[in-house]
Structures are given as C-alpha cells and as structure tokens.
Amino acid sequence: MTAPLPQVRHAADLQAEDHTPVVIVGAGACGLTAALALHRLGVDCVVLERDAFAAGSTALSSGFIPAPGTQTQKAQGITDSVAAFAADIQAKAHGQAAPHLVQAYAQHIGPAMDALAHHHGLPWQVLDNFLYPGHSAHRMHAVPEKTGAGLMSRLQAAADAAGVVVLTQAQVTELWADDAQRIHGVGFVRPDGQTERIRCDVVLLACNGFGGAADKVKILLPEMAEATYAGHVGNDGSAIAWGQQLGARLADLGAYQGHGSWAVPQGALISWALMMEGGVQINAQGQRFHDETQGYSEAAVHVLAQPGGVAWNVFDDALLAFAQDFPDFVAAQSAGAVQHAVDAVALARLIGCPPEALQTTLNAVQPGTDPATGRTFQRALHAPFHAIKVTGALFHTQGGLDIDAQTRVLRQDGTPLPNVLAAGGAARGVSGQAVWGYLSGNGLLSAIAGGHIAAHTAQQLLKDSAP
Numbered sequence: 001m002t003a004p005l006p007q008v009r010h011a012a013d014l015q016a017e018d019h020t021p022v023v024i025v026g027a028g029a030c031g032l033t034a035a036l037a038l039h040r041l042g043v044d045c046v047v048l049e050r051d052a053f054a055a056g057s058t059a060l061s062s063g064f065i066p067a068p069g070t071q072t073q074k075a076q077g078i079t080d081s082v083a084a085f086a087a088d089i090q091a092k093a094h095g096q097a098a099p100h101l102v103q104a105y106a107q108h109i110g111p112a113m114d115a116l117a118h119h120h121g122l123p124w125q126v127l128d129n130f131l132y133p134g135h136s137a138h139r140m141h142a143v144p145e146k147t148g149a150g151l152m153s154r155l156q157a158a159a160d161a162a163g164v165v166v167l168t169q170a171q172v173t174e175l176w177a178d179d180a181q182r183i184h185g186v187g188f189v190r191p192d193g194q195t196e197r198i199r200c201d202v203v204l205l206a207c208n209g210f211g212g213a214a215d216k217v218k219i220l221l222p223e224m225a226e227a228t229y230a231g232h233v234g235n236d237g238s239a240i241a242w243g244q245q246l247g248a249r250l251a252d253l254g255a256y257q258g259h260g261s262w263a264v265p266q267g268a269l270i271s272w273a274l275m276m277e278g279g280v281q282i283n284a285q286g287q288r289f290h291d292e293t294q295g296y297s298e299a300a301v302h303v304l305a306q307p308g309g310v311a312w313n314v315f316d317d318a319l320l321a322f323a324q325d326f327p328d329f330v331a332a333q334s335a336g337a338v339q340h341a342v343d344a345v346a347l348a349r350l351i352g353c354p355p356e357a358l359q360t361t362l363n364a365v366q367p368g369t370d371p372a373t374g375r376t377f378q379r380a381l382h383a384p385f386h387a388i389k390v391t392g393a394l395f396h397t398q399g400g401l402d403i404d405a406q407t408r409v410l411r412q413d414g415t416p417l418p419n420v421l422a423a424g425g426a427a428r429g430v431s432g433q434a435v436w437g438y439l440s441g442n443g444l445l446s447a448i449a450g451g452h453i454a455a456h457t458a459q460q461l462l463k464d465s466a467p
Contacts, residue, residue, distance in 0.1 A: 018199065020045060021202065028058045028059075029444055029451070033451030063152075066085065073138075073141075089105075096432030097432045098252070109445055122143060173189055182417075205409075212233045258395065258438070259297065271328060273323070287361055297431075301435055316385055337388050407422060407423045
C-alpha cells in the first residue's frame with residue numbers, strides 16, 4: 001500500500017469527530033519522550049506511528065545520549081556542566097550550530113534524562129571507559145543493553161505503563177490548517193488503505209528527516225548520493241514537505257550524521273570506540289588516510305573517497321577485548337564481520353594491499369603524534385591483528401524545519417506558526433551546516449531534549465488558547 005504524499009488541506013473541510021489536545025507524529029525517542037512528559041503534565045495526547053511497532057531512527061542507533069549534570073553522572077563522580085557541553089557542541093560545529101538550540105538542548109537534556117529515570121524507571125549508566133570525539137567529559141548515557149533497540153524497548157514499556165496512546169500502522173499524510181496556518185487536525189492512513197482523521201489543538205512533528213528520500217539526498221547532500229543509507233526508511237522528508245506548504249523556514253539542510261564504520265557486507269554498525277581507543281583505518285593501498293579521532297560522521301566522507309569506497313578497521317587483541325563489551329559489536333562479530341591475521345603479512349593479504357606499505361603504516365602507529373594526520377597515539381598495535389571491512393554510510397539528516405528554543409516551527413519571517421512544533425529529525429539540529437559538525441550523540445540529544453521541551457511548550461499553548 002502506497003500512502004498519499006504529505007499534504008496540507010484546508011481545515012474548513014475537515015470532518016472528524018475524535019479530538020485530542022496534542023497529536024505527536026512519530027513514536028521514536030523524540031515522540032515517546034514528549035508523550036511521557038505530557039503524561040506527567042496531565043495533558044492527553046495521541047502518538048501516531050507509521051510502522052507496526054515503535055522503533056524509528058533511534059532503534060538503528062547506538063542508543064547513547066550525551067547529557068551533563070544528570071543524577072547518574074553525579075552518582076558516578078563525574079564533573080560536567082551545561083556550559084562545557086554547549087561549548088563542546090559549538091566547537092565541533094565550528095561555531096555554526098544554532099546558538100539558541102545549543103543552549104536549550106544542553107540545558108534541558110539533563111532534566112529530561114532525570115525525569116525518564118525518576119518517573120519511568122529508565123536505568124541510565126554513563127559510559128566512563130572512553131571518550132567519544134569532541135566530548136570533554138564522560139557524559140554518554142546508555143541503558144544496560146547499550147543499544148538503540150534496547151532504548152526504544154524501554155521507552156515503549158514506559159509509555160505502555162503510563163497509558164500513553166500509541167497508534168501504530170498509522171501513517172500521517174495530512175495536516176488540516178486554516179488560513180492562519182493553525183492546525184485543526186491530522187489524517188492518517190491505516191493498513192487497509194482507509195484514511196482516519198482526528199482533531200487536535202497542537203501538533204508535534206517528531207517524525208523524520210529526509211535521509212530515506214534519495215531525490216532530496218542527491219540534491220542536498222551530493223557527496224552521499226551513492227552512499228549506503230543505514231537509517232530508517234520512514235525518513236522520507238514528510239516534515240519538510242508539510243513545512244514548505246505551511247510557509248515554514250528550513251535550516252541547516254547540509255548537515256547530517258554520517259558514519260565511517262559500516263561493516264560490509266554484513267550491514268552492521270561498528271562502534272567508533274574502537275578507533276578512539278587506538279584502532280586505525282587502512283585503505284586498499286595499505287595506508288591510513290585521516291585522523292580517526294576527529295569524528296565518525298566526517299569519517300564517512302573520508303572512507304568513501306578511498307579506492308572502492310571501503311577501508312579496513314584494524315585493531316589488536318587488547319582492542320578486541322574492549323570492543324566485546326558492546327553488544328552491537330558482538331552481534332557483528334557473530335555475523336562474520338571480524339577477520340583475523342597472525343601478522344602484518346597476513347593482514348596485507350587480507351586487505352589486498354602491498355605488504356611493504358602496510359608495514360610502514362603500522363610502524364608509524366607509535367606513542368606520540370603522527371605528523372601525517374596529526375593523530376596522537378598512546379600505544380602501538382601488536383600482532384595478531386583483527387580487521388573489519390567497512391564503508392561510509394548516511395545515517396540521519398540534521399537539517400529540517402527551523403524552530404525556536406521552544407521548538408515552535410518558524411515562518412519565513414521568523415514568527416512562529418500558531419500551534420506546530422517540531423523536534424528530533426523533523427527540525428534543524430545542533431550540528432551546524434555540514435557533516436563535520438556532528439558531535440557524537442547530537443541526534444538523540446535533539447530527540448530527547450527537543451521532545452521534553454516540546455511537551456512543555458504544548459502545555460503552555462493549550463493554556464494560552466483556553467477560553
């Protein structure tokens with residue numbers, strides 16, 4: 001069944017008997033976080049999800065969320081601050097991230113995480129045995145499963161326990177708006193092809209980016225036009241399409257989350273922690289080609305520029321033991337992604353590169369700073385070696401509807417639409433305007449902080465419109 005294209009229809013023609021104060025489009029981390037916050041605020045809502053179960057982009061991610069000043073962080077004795085986190089975000093984005101969103105998200109992500117723990121039982125732990133690129137403190141939170149799927153499972157369980165109404169297999173295709181661009185209801189397609197409609201007072205677009213829309217990627221992200229898309233197929237740009245029809249402003253459309261460690265042919269994400277702890281990427285010529293510690297997002301572009309668009313993640317026994325603490329890595333290993341070589345000659349044979357070139361590359365991996373790439377190594381790699389063939393992939397776009405610090409969608413003149421909110425993949429993020437601006441965890445940061453903020457904004461809009 002192919003659903004109609006996203007469209008805005010005139011509210012005067014809306015026929016619907018059912019009503020809810022808030023409709024949330026999308027049941028990923030953003031939508032469910034917002035729904036749970038609305039529940040705590042005593043505001044009814046309905047979450048509409050196109051898939052058969054809540055998953056979205058979140059389930060495909062590592063599930064790691066950066067947050068400063070949480071109770072979990074404090075319990076582990078970690079010193080951090082909103083200011084330090086905001087500075088890290090802007091440093092990674094070369095000062096191009098929207099300042100109002102950087103401040104809003106950095107300020108609200110901690111309370112959002114604490115609320116999910118305190119009120120809904122999400123058992124956060126801070127990963128304190130390594131630092132992701134660009135982070136100055138251990139602030140990456142995870143559920144015990146250490147996967148995005150595990151995070152979604154726990155958010156869904158929390159929503160079920162709270163009695164949040166989540167309608168799955170409900171693909172929103174219509175927004176019903178009046179001449180002032182106020183939304184009066186939405187329409188959604190059910191599995192039988194029928195369209196159902198519901199009236200509402202506020203809409204939160206927590207639905208998607210445009211990574212799954214090949215035509216948009218080709219135009220807006222040409223360097224990723226031929227890359228593997230490892231994101232959710234539901235990222236079809238619906239939010240942008242609705243926004244354009246409503247006269248909304250778009251921002252940061254050149255920003256996205258890439259990943260330079262997508263195992264082929266297994267199609268599995270390999271944790272960048274391997275690189276941060278001493279692993280290297282080597283091409284078919286037996287050479288390193290970038291500073292791996294700068295970030296996994298821009299690494300996607302670097303890897304795709306290599307012969308055949310592939311590289312090999314190379315590491316040793318100590319790093320193999322470290323990586324096996326990550327369930328996603330264990331799953332990839334079980335699928336045959338990790339290959340082994342007793343020495344440099346065997347590794348060269350595996351990669352298909354000149355052994356002399358590879359030996360020269362490995363000899364340069366020594367404590368100190370590599371003059372060719374500027375990377376600082378803490379130690380050498382020791383045989384036997386392990387290697388994973390990887391390519392660069394597109395995960396999630398970071399541009400979208402322009403929003404203010406309250407997640408209200410903005411018109412071309414900068415004024416907010418009356419009752420349309422956007423967060424997560426539907427809205428501009430805090431990654432600036434290019435791939436290199438993505439700080440690890442920015443996607444889930446904007447999803448959870450944005451969802452938390454949007455719920456409070458929705459509550460205020462309802463109060464303001466009450467008779």
